[in-house]
Amino acid sequence: MKSAWDVRGFSAVFYKELRQIMRSPITFFLAIGIPIIQLLLLGYAIQTTVEHVPSVMYRGDRGHAAQAFTDAVNASRTFNVVGYVNSREELRAAIVAGKARVGFDIPENFTADLLAGRHPAIGALIDGSDSAVAQIAYGSAIALGGVPLRAVSLAPKFSLEVRPYVLFNPAMRSADFFVPGLIGMILQNMTIMLTSLAIVGERERGTLDQLLVTPIGSAGLMLGKLLPYAIVAGIDFVAILITMRFVFDVQIVGNLALLAFLSAGFLVTALGLGLLISTFAQTQIQAQLMSIFLLLPSVLLSGAVFERSLMPLTMQIVGLFIPLTYYIDILRGIILRGAGVVQLWPSIALMFGYGILVFALASYRFARTTR
Amino acid sequence: MSGVAVFADRLTKRYGDRNAVNAVSLSVPAGSIFGFLGPNGSGKSTTIKMLCGLVHPTSGSAQVAGFDIEKDSDSVRRSIGYMAQGFALYGDLTVSENLEFYARAYGLGRNAEKRKSNVIEIVGIGPYAKVLGGHLSGGWQRRLALAAALIHNPSVVFLDEPTAGIDPVARRDLWDLLFTLTAAGITFFVTTHYMDEAERCSSLAYIYLGDMLVYGSPEEICALPTVTPNGTVRYAVSSNDVMETFRRVHSVPSIREATIFGRDIHVVVDASEPKGKLARDLSVLDDSVAKIPPSLEDAFVALTRASAASQ
Numbered sequence: 001m002k003s004a005w006d007v008r009g010f011s012a013v014f015y016k017e018l019r020q021i022m023r024s025p026i027t028f029f030l031a032i033g034i035p036i037i038q039l040l041l042l043g044y045a046i047q048t049t050v051e052h053v054p055s056v057m058y059r060g061d062r063g064h065a066a067q068a069f070t071d072a073v074n075a076s077r078t079f080n081v082v083g084y085v086n087s088r089e090e091l092r093a094a095i096v097a098g099k100a101r102v103g104f105d106i107p108e109n110f111t112a113d114l115l116a117g118r119h120p121a122i123g124a125l126i127d128g129s130d131s132a133v134a135q136i137a138y139g140s141a142i143a144l145g146g147v148p149l150r151a152v153s154l155a156p157k158f159s160l161e162v163r164p165y166v167l168f169n170p171a172m173r174s175a176d177f178f179v180p181g182l183i184g185m186i187l188q189n190m191t192i193m194l195t196s197l198a199i200v201g202e203r204e205r206g207t208l209d210q211l212l213v214t215p216i217g218s219a220g221l222m223l224g225k226l227l228p229y230a231i232v233a234g235i236d237f238v239a240i241l242i243t244m245r246f247v248f249d250v251q252i253v254g255n256l257a258l259l260a261f262l263s264a265g266f267l268v269t270a271l272g273l274g275l276l277i278s279t280f281a282q283t284q285i286q287a288q289l290m291s292i293f294l295l296l297p298s299v300l301l302s303g304a305v306f307e308r309s310l311m312p313l314t315m316q317i318v319g320l321f322i323p324l325t326y327y328i329d330i331l332r333g334i335i336l337r338g339a340g341v342v343q344l345w346p347s348i349a350l351m352f353g354y355g356i357l358v359f360a361l362a363s364y365r366f367a368r369t370t371r
Numbered sequence: 372m373s374g375v376a377v378f379a380d381r382l383t384k385r386y387g388d389r390n391a392v393n394a395v396s397l398s399v400p401a402g403s404i405f406g407f408l409g410p411n412g413s414g415k416s417t418t419i420k421m422l423c424g425l426v427h428p429t430s431g432s433a434q435v436a437g438f439d440i441e442k443d444s445d446s447v448r449r450s451i452g453y454m455a456q457g458f459a460l461y462g463d464l465t466v467s468e469n470l471e472f473y474a475r476a477y478g479l480g481r482n483a484e485k486r487k488s489n490v491i492e493i494v495g496i497g498p499y500a501k502v503l504g505g506h507l508s509g510g511w512q513r514r515l516a517l518a519a520a521l522i523h524n525p526s527v528v529f530l531d532e533p534t535a536g537i538d539p540v541a542r543r544d545l546w547d548l549l550f551t552l553t554a555a556g557i558t559f560f561v562t563t564h565y566m567d568e569a570e571r572c573s574s575l576a577y578i579y580l581g582d583m584l585v586y587g588s589p590e591e592i593c594a595l596p597t598v599t600p601n602g603t604v605r606y607a608v609s610s611n612d613v614m615e616t617f618r619r620v621h622s623v624p625s626i627r628e629a630t631i632f633g634r635d636i637h638v639v640v641d642a643s644e645p646k647g648k649l650a651r652d653l654s655v656l657d658d659s660v661a662k663i664p665p666s667l668e669d670a671f672v673a674l675t676r677a678s679a680a681s682q
Contacts, residue, residue: 012475016464023463210459210519213423214476215448 006217006367013216013224017198021228028232031194035186035236036243042182043248050136052080055102056094059084063111069122069144073104078140091125101127102137179244180331181304186240187263188270188324189295191233195274196287198225199366204284218367222359226271233267244335254334258341262334262348266327269355273323276362298322303329323358326351375434376401376527376558377422382431384417391417393581394431399560399574401526402553406572407562408671414581415562416456419529422560423453436526449477452520452528456535458512462505466496466515469504470522477523490518494548510541517548521557528552530561534568546571566668577671580682584674589667597677598670599639603627605669606649608636609659616653623652630672637669 021028055073059066073079082100085091091103105123107113113120124141128134202208211221237260244250252259273294281287299305301315302324308316319325326347333339333347341348377399384392392414399405409415420426422435424444433440436450460469470490474483491497494514499507504515513533520528530549534542546568549559561572569575569589576586585592592598599605610616613634620629620638626649628639640649650657665673 008478009476012472015475016461016468016472019468020461020463205462206455206457206459207461209420209425209455210453210516211476212425213448213451213453214473215445215478216476 007220007223009214009216010220010224013221014227017225018228018231021232031190031232032235032239035190036239038186039179039182039240039243040247043179043244050133051077053078053102053133053137054082054100055079055104056083056085056091056100057081057104057106058086058088058091059106060108061106061110061112065111065114066106069104069106072144076140076144078136095125095127101130101133102141104141176250176336177332178305179248179250180335181328183237183240183244184266184302184324184328184331185299185304187233187237187267188298188327190236191229191267191270192274192277192291192295193288194229194232195226195271196277196281196291197284198229198275199278200281200284200287201278203282219363222275222363222366226268226275226359229271229274230264230267233271234264237263237267250335252335253338255340259331259334262327262330262351265348265352265355266323266330269323269327269351269358272355272358272362276358276365279362279365298324301325302327323351323354326354374401375399375437376403377405377433377435377560379418379422379433380431382418382421382433383429384414384421384426385429390581392421392428392578393583395576395578395583396431397576397583397586399558401558402556403573404549404553404559404561404571406569406575407560407578408564408569408575409562409578410675413578415578416531418578419453419531419560419562423451423529424448449523450526452523452525454513454516454520454528454530454533456531458504458509458516460504460512460516460519463503465501465503466491466507467500469515470519473519473522479523486522486524490521493521493552494518508541509537510544513537513541513545514548517545521552526556527558527560530559532562532564534563534565542568566666566671569667575667577674579675579678582678584678585670593665593667593670595670595674598665598673600627602642603639604642604644605663605665606638606640606646606660607632607663608638608649608653608655609634609661610636610653610655616655619653623649625649628673628676630669632668637663639673 021031057070057073059070070081074081079102083094085094085103088105091105094100095103103123103125105125107120107122110120110122124137126134126137126141199208202211216224241252245252274291277287277290277294281290297318301308301311301319302322303319304324308319308325311319329347330344330351333344337343375398377397379395379397381394381396382392383390383394395414395418397405407415407418417426421428422433422440424440424447428441435447438444438446438450440447461472464472467487470487471483474487479486491500494517496511496514496518499511499515504512507515517528517530517533520530534545537545542565549561550571553559561568563569572589574586574588575592577584577592585595608616611634613631613636617629617631617636620626620636625641625644626638627641628637630637638649646660646662647657650660653660
């Protein structure tokens, strides 16, 4: 009976596996090229920074407070005035027709009413079909409300200035949120896909029994299978990081060495998960289906694309069982907020714990099912 | 180890309530070729896998190369070579790389290079050293697999259907190679479906539905009473229309057994039945009926039928 912790034969398997990866340059190129292409495609596609929302305006008043508001709307990056209309009906029609997402309605006698202290209100009709756009437009429209008050210096006591200050991602660019998430997601998909085929591939080709009669240990086989792919994934990581920095212009605020070290930890965890799948699957097709079953929820629930704090509690708990969740937290922490071990230690500890558990389970299952 | 390479004592493997291998006992002398025969699914591969330490026996015990397969599996691993069914090496690695991998796997260290050139010479695969495993012909793939199984200089080598699917010339060459190696003291434990190969083995075992039916040299097996029961004689009946003659067999009460072999029908007949009457009953000429000794195939067919009938 072989022990699950027997590491003999590691170097034999390692060299063999590395040779087999290098033997097929197309596979090697795909393993490196696909992640970069994916990052470019997804990084450009997913844009939630809301800018230049097409807007129309009805001006029932042309006084200087009304003019100040009009100028402010025109000057903002959020709104882009595409036309002025002559009635409230036309304002509504423009939104229904999809020509504009927002319609500003400056009521008659606005300046006069403001000066008289009668609290006139500027209407903002917002198209709610895209909730993200609508929310940004809503907030920006309220913020613009301060403008006419300031224009009317006679009423300083009504002055209400909202001055938002955004931490960490001052431009509120979505790339800063998404690209680090995509890094985690792409690295995970690549590694799990690659290693899930590792053991089952030997089983399907009939080479597994021939391996098992040698003194190669269970852990030796697992590590030897895993590390060559870890090297490929490491190259992926560097390429993706360069793309992030120079194509998407996302600065790495924190410590690069820490990021690299923790990323290596994540890769080993993800590879271990792939190996675990490989010990369950009887065929390569089964292994791929299991990978996909695992990948989709991890993309959705880990926070790579959607903010975890906005999810229902049960889904947040499910997310805690996904190693990617911890890595995404680490990625954003280091890249965007400049966090270190002190701030990130719970995620770091859980991620490494997960990795060791997964690897032990894979090695144990392998040692048990093959004897 | 007193000249016994493989010794099994009531080795049993049970899957659920089915006995895949039922109390198999055998003893293979060192330096011989042991043939392990039986229909597909009869337990041949399971027995080999138990002896190689790939499968745990449910009960019974065995020693291979003098080491207990359960208590000393590490020593067993180092003393045995195993050639799995089909091509079980890496098609995307060259002959030389495949052998290097196994040399490393067995931890040969500094001896690796020497052992590699040694086995390359033994199986004569030198000219193909740089060819990918997947590009070799079936016969050369088997030779490569044999080289890999020999890399760590094992004393016992298990070959699971080593000649299935390769051409007759490559098959004969491989067997000649096995005989050469037995002279160097290596013991081969071979499963096969080919009777001509079985006849070349020094001893044989025949396993059917997990039970070992017979065990002995080819001559001993052919001489078993079950093969040619007392009071019966075996004839070969040749005929121009084998199917027509075979149909007539059923109307002759004295015929106990009949099997078609090409243009011949081998029949087991009551000894009291005169040869001439048999020829007339089957509508063939007198001289197309000839008394024959049982072949190994006759023996195994008879043994399998007898076993199936008793169950």
